[in-house]
Amino acid sequence: MDDFLTLLVRAHKLLQAASDEAMSRHGVRIGQNLILEALWETDGLTPGEVASRARLPITTPTIVNTATRMEAAGLLTRRRDPKDGRLVRLYLTDRARAAQQPIRESRRQLAEHATATLTDEERAHLRTALLKIIQQLATDQAGPGER
Amino acid sequence: MDDFLTLLVRAHKLLQAASDEAMSRHGVRIGQNLILEALWETDGLTPGEVASRARLPITTPTIVNTATRMEAAGLLTRRRDPKDGRLVRLYLTDRARAAQQPIRESRRQLAEHATATLTDEERAHLRTALLKIIQQLATDQAGPGER
DNA sequence: GGAGTATCATTAGCTTGCTAATGAGACGGT
DNA sequence: ACCGTCTCATTAGCAAGCTAATGATACTCC
Incomplete structure (x- = not known):
């Protein structure tokens, strides 16, 4: 458990599994x-x-x-x-x-639960860090396509 | 682009795609x-x-x-x-x-590039936030299995 | 109005992941 | 020595994603 790629993949996998389980309860x-x-x-x-x-x-x-x-x-x-x-x-x-309301509520709860041990500040930091990463990688994709 | 689930999935998708592309260059x-x-x-x-x-x-x-x-x-x-x-x-x-060395190096570069716009502090925050999320979700999995 | 082109959805075929079912082999006890 | 059980890898079958190839329909220009 070291680099951030691994951490992100692991967090993603756990969240996807939990999401699927939550949504499966609603068919x-x-x-x-x-x-x-x-x-x-x-x-x-x-x-x-x-x-x-x-x-x-x-x-x-x-x-x-x-x-x-x-x-x-x-x-x-x-x-x-x-x-x-x-x-x-x-x-x-x-x-x-x-299924709309139950599913939305389930997902909201899941997000809340997953970040339950973070402070508000940590949540905000996480959000901005992810946004920066996304922006960095998304511009790569756009770039090679050229204009 | 709102909740952190979406952000995490998006970042993951971009990183996976970039990783696959990088590794594909090494067969x-x-x-x-x-x-x-x-x-x-x-x-x-x-x-x-x-x-x-x-x-x-x-x-x-x-x-x-x-x-x-x-x-x-x-x-x-x-x-x-x-x-x-x-x-x-x-x-x-x-x-x-x-392929070991080239691939390791490629992945290191990718991680560096992806987080290039973050400060060291932000990187550290990101790391701890992901760890907390992982721990929270991983203990869920262990729990229901009981002991 | 007809031919060629553009725009759709779909299909084909691949990768990556999972769970459940199979089948082969080893091992422990009688 | 054999029987049942346990431990492996593998296979079957599914979901979710992708790119490339197809096929059907619309549109445009002569």
Whole structure:
């Protein structure tokens, strides 16, 4: 347990596992969260729109695959757009909509629990440190693409 | 971009992608790193030993699968233990051993680059914050198992 | 209006991780 | 010496992510 890469990977793994367990209690898996959040906000988005609006970068094929599992699980339905036959619109079922509050609350509790032993100051520091790292690495990605 | 769960997942994703890209330049993929580290330290471990010694928790099936890909990539060879027929010992090839220094250096550089915009104090804060989160979540896991 | 191009979703195929089920081999006790 | 149990690695099967390739539909320009 030494360098910060290891620490971050370890923290991430534990948090993902805990998130998945928490969400599973509501019939939802961790990978479905981004899609749910996008559709809770705006129902009837296309896979591409979900990908671009998601709170975290995610590719369209991942949305499509996850949406297929969610359809099988009765969380959403697919409907072809009547005006543009290329588009597929994703609509949440009542079950998925009903899960919104419990899931949000679970995640809030998890975040609180995970950082329970930190002081407010430490939480603030953590936040800014992560933001700086993200910014540093994200600009790398943008850079090589050039302009 | 709001709660710390999101920030941590985002930072993790960027770091994993950057790590994989860096290691790929040396003919190694990110998932192979834990096995390499264990075998650099002690060659000829069994999959189960690698799993228990790895710097990060990982399951034996994951070791086995990754070892199979590494074998195909010419990074290691499998040999049955002559004394105990249940055991399989993993031995690195020269190619894998030669990659040790370059890969370590690449990862060090990546960690440095990722945290380049942080002050030393911020780095220290980040480290302790992650440790606290890990400890908090890891004790959860141990707890439910009881004693 | 038809051909070529652009824009979608989807499929194919890969990696990395997991749990549960299998199967082979070793070992302890009778 | 054999039977049951324990300990391994492996396989099966799933989730979640990615890039590249496909295929269907729309749009644009002549």
